[in-house]
Amino acid sequence: MSKNILLGITGSVAASKSEILFKNLSIDNNVKIICTDAGLLYLSDDFIKNEKIISSWEDSPGSPHIELARWADEILIYPATANFISKMSMGIADDLLLSTILMSNKPTYIAPAMHEEMYLNSIIQQNIEKLSINHIICGPRYGELDIGDTGYGRLIEPHEMINHFQKDKFKVVVTSGGTMEMIDSVRMISNTSSGKQGRALGMELLSRGYSVTYVHANNIKIIPHAKNISFTDSKSLKNILQEELSDSTYLFMTAAVSDFIPDYKDTKLDRSEGSLNLLLSPNEDIVKEVVTNFPNLTTVAFSAQVEDNLNFEKIKDKGVNYLVINNIAKNKIGSDHNQVSIINQTDLLYTSEKLKKEEIASLIIDNTMN
Ligand SMILES: Cc1cc2nc3c(=O)[nH]c(=O)nc-3n(C[C@H](O)[C@H](O)[C@H](O)COP(=O)(O)O)c2cc1C
Structure with a gap:
């Protein structure tokens, strides 16, 4: 059954993978995107132009944080930066994506992406733990990271993100x-x-x-x-x-x-x-x-x-x-x-x-x- 999915993209170097996720999700679902200002830096020009991404209140008339929160059946934050996770865990609403999430009571899937040291930082761990009470944390996984490093903190792959919200996973x-x-x-x-x-x-x-x-x-x-x-x-x-x-x-x-x-x-x-x-x-x-x-x-x-x-x-x-x-x-x-x-x-x-x-x-x- 087709769902309304709000895809939130934040400013990780892995954000370009959200283009693949968007494409795969769009086969069976209605997908809209809110991207943070930092996230826009990692998306291709074509993607930004074609997919009518919004990132702030100026991009859409009315009150998009209310309308999109009510429209969405599910929200996916892919990737989620340390900054975004921390703000979200505190209920901060200083951009369109954070405000929309704060408005929403729909299932929200969060895919952290960052360097291992950042991910293991006790503040980030506490904030993820806090978010996991009401939301579903997806990854991160072990693998290649930025600047040639390897460790935990890598964004899960687009098909893995889709597995996370399939209800019949075993x-x-x-x-x-x-x-x-x-x-x-x-x-x-x-x-x-x-x-x-x-x-x-x-x-x-x-x-x-x-x-x-x-x-x-x-x-x-x-x-x-x-x-x-x-x-x-x-x-x-x-x-x-x-x-x-x-x-x-x-x-x-x-x-x-x-x-x-x-x-x-x-x-x-x-x-x-x-x-x-x-x-x-x-x-x-x-x-x-x-x-x-x-x-x-x-x-x-x-x-x-x-x-x-x-x-x-x-x-x-x-x-x-x-x-x-x-x-x-x-x-x-x-x-x-x-x-x-x-x-x-x-x-x-x-x-x-x-x-x-x-x-x-x-x-x-x-x-x-x-
Ligand atoms: C090249 C580059 C790559 C970055 N990658 C990440 C990342 O993978 N994860 C992360 O948490 N922050 C990363 N950052 C830092 C975020 O972009 C920064 O914290 C920003 O304020 C996040 O904004 P947002 O959470 O509103 O999208 C990166 C910064 C740069 C310059």
Whole structure:
């Protein structure tokens, strides 16, 4: 169904991508544009001339901030500068676009675009967080930035922006980090999984417009604007998955689940009692259970190994759709880099170079999602 879409463009160097977004949106929708003065600097002359963009009250008779706010079914700010995000979060209305947004109660999608340092600035993070209460934040993504830099802050691509407001986008669950298995009331065993690969996957999926549920160890960072749920031990992870997977299409099982479970003592063990023998029993295989309980789910499992073996025995045993294998003898756990091979039940699909975990995340998604 055709919608009335108001496209807001602000003064990022990435603003020229809004020309592609406009073209793609206009196939099925009525699209009008308000551009800030700074945004106009990054649009082509032809685009500005042909598309009757307005940027201030002088460009249109009457009260365009009222009329356009009421006309729009949805508002897209693509790209959104740090300046614009901050003004919007404060309710400032010193230009036509800000005033129109302030008038509107329609769904508003905001796609930040800026350099990584600017994006990570705590004031900008707070302002984005504030906006996310009532609006939908789309990206930014990891990738190439201005002046040849690479990092988070890149504007999501036009087709990714369109994915963000498709109502039928499907839910993806990503697990991340290590489980902590309690020995007694205060002590536990865990592993050194950093959660970096899972987090990078979650961020990349979010950038691509999927609805992401990030199920993460309670000692690692959340993903802003994902649905974040924390786990402690493997039992709590299993319970969360049982709850979350019933309406999910994909699972990326990046979490490092303990292979062994200690015999829990409901007390604080006392060293005055001398040496302690800890009984570790094999843990149940959560992934195998998931595959049995959710046969329609596409499951991507991960295998941290100490050799390069393409582990077809393991993928057959687990019954998952894909297995991502990494050799932890070559790529230390916790590093920012990874090198992976991706297999399905019968074939090797891809072997990567050693790359940043953000780049690996992108390759894993490309090779496991249609
Ligand atoms: C070449 C150039 C590129 C810029 N790119 C960005 C950007 O990607 N993101 C951003 O937040 N600001 C960027 N800025 C700064 C904004 O243009 C500036 O903050 C401006 O006041 C934004 O106005 P607006 O938010 O009203 O559009 C850039 C400035 C220049 C000169």
